[in-house]
Amino acid sequence: MAEEEQMKFFWRIVDLIVGGIFIYAGTIKVLDPVRFGLDIDNYKTLPWFVSVRLAFYLPWLEIFCGLAVISRFLYRGGLSILTALIAVFIGVTIAAKLRGLDITCGCFGHASEHWSFPQHMAVDLSIFIALAALWFANELQRPAVQQ
Amino acid sequence: MKLRAVREGLILIALAFLPAIGEGIYFRDKVSWQSRIPASELVTVDQARSWGDSAMWVDARPDEEFSRDHVPGAFSLNEDHWNELLAQFLPNLSRDKRVVVYCSAESCNAARDVAKRLRDEAQLKDVFVLQGGWEEWLKKSK
Numbered sequence: 449m450a451e452e453e454q455m456k457f458f459w460r461i462v463d464l465i466v467g468g469i470f471i472y473a474g475t476i477k478v479l480d481p482v483r484f485g486l487d488i489d490n491y492k493t494l495p496w497f498v499s500v501r502l503a504f505y506l507p508w509l510e511i512f513c514g515l516a517v518i519s520r521f522l523y524r525g526g527l528s529i530l531t532a533l534i535a536v537f538i539g540v541t542i543a544a545k546l547r548g549l550d551i552t553c554g555c556f557g558h559a560s561e562h563w564s565f566p567q568h569m570a571v572d573l574s575i576f577i578a579l580a581a582l583w584f585a586n587e588l589q590r591p592a593v594q595q
Numbered sequence: 596m597k598l599r600a601v602r603e604g605l606i607l608i609a610l611a612f613l614p615a616i617g618e619g620i621y622f623r624d625k626v627s628w629q630s631r632i633p634a635s636e637l638v639t640v641d642q643a644r645s646w647g648d649s650a651m652w653v654d655a656r657p658d659e660e661f662s663r664d665h666v667p668g669a670f671s672l673n674e675d676h677w678n679e680l681l682a683q684f685l686p687n688l689s690r691d692k693r694v695v696v697y698c699s700a701e702s703c704n705a706a707r708d709v710a711k712r713l714r715d716e717a718q719l720k721d722v723f724v725l726q727g728g729w730e731e732w733l734k735k736s737k
Contacts, residue, residue, distance in 0.1 A: 481618065482626055486704045489631055496631045504619045509611040516607060525603025 459585045466578050467518035470530055474510030481507070491544050509533070517582070524586070531579045538572050541565075632707055638723040640735040643695045651688065653696040653713070655705040656729065666697070666732060672709055685717065697725035697732065 477484040485503035489496055509529065516526030545565055563571075627633040643650055652669035654661045661671040670687065672680045688694075694713060698705035710722045725732065 478618065481622060483704065483708075485626075486631065486707065490704075497629060500626060500628060501619075504622070505611060505615040508615045508618075509608065512607050512611045516603075522603040522607055524600035525605070525607050528600045528604050529607055 455585075456589065459582065459589075462578055462582055462585075463517050463520070466530070466575065466582065467514040467516075467526075469575060470510045470514030470517070474507040474514060477503070477507035478511070490549065491540050492547070492549060493540055493543070506533070527579060527582055527586070531576070531583065534572060534576045534579060538569070538576060541568060541572065632724050636710065636722070636724055637726050638695055639726050640731050643723070643725060644735075646693055646695075649691075650693045650695050653684070653694055653709060654729075655696050655698045655709040656703075660699065660729075666729075669697075672696075672713075673705060674708060674712075677712070681717070688717070688719075690719075693721040693723060694719055695723050695725050697728045700728045700730040701726070703728060 481503045482500070484507065485496075485500040488494065488499040488502055494502070510533070513526040513530045513533075516522040517530065643652075652666045653672045654665045654669040655673050656665075656671075657673055657675060658671065661669075661673075665671070670680075670684045672684050694710075696706045696710045696713070698709075706724045706728060710724050713719045713722045727734075
């Protein structure tokens with residue numbers, strides 16, 4: 449029982465960290481949506497008029513999903529969207545690298561501008577793994593909670 | 596379980612629209628909705644060259660790239676050492692000249708950021724971003 453409580457506590461900490469990362473990343477982008485629009489546009493996958501509209505929308509989605517993960521309200525929805533977002537982001541980053549684009553990602557503000565490709569990948573994959581782990585942990589805990 | 600995740604996801608997707616629309620309305624006049632940089636703020640290499648001595652060139656790339664090579668007569672002004680470089684640039688500035696800012700390529704943001712700061716902080720009016728940046732300059736110089 450104590451071990452189960454410990455595990456629950458551990459996953460709550462992971463919830464807080466992952467949710468906090470997305471709230472932080474979203475807030476930075478909300479403050480400068482034009483900058484984020486340029487960052488999206490740099491991937492050369494979408495026309496500008498789509499990039500700029502996404503730049504206004506995606507940060508709020510990150511913030512709401514981050515809050516959902518932290519508060520555990522609409523938790524599964526939040527986890528699903530964040531997992532999809534980070535998977536898409538990893539995909540387009542790899543594609544951009546393969547196309548030889550020199551991308552500056554504003555994901556975490558000025559701090560991340562000078563990150564190398566492996567650094568970006570390490571951070572993104574860590575977040576992806578954390579999200580996937582939260583999914584599985586939630587699945588394992590669920591029957592016990594419901595019964 | 597999956598259905599619930601989808602339903603919750605849709606709620607979050609819908610909720611995020613509300614502040615996004617509000618922010619879009621707030622920024623409506625500050626954003627170029629149709630092109631990356633407003634056409635009025637862009638200049639091609641040929642146009643900028645045709646301005647001759649009435650143009651001042653500003654290199655927004657990092658120091659090491661500037662030291663490697665740059666447009667002849669360009670001043671280095673990047674955000675890594677903004678205050679220091681701006682102090683060196685301003686005494687050379689002539690208010691009746693056009694300022695052309697460039698960074699490494701079409702995809703970089705540094706030129707747009709430096710141009711914006713020159714307009715906001717140095718109250719310069721005729722500040723342009725070089726289309727295609729240094730890469731385009733090199734192509735046109737071959």
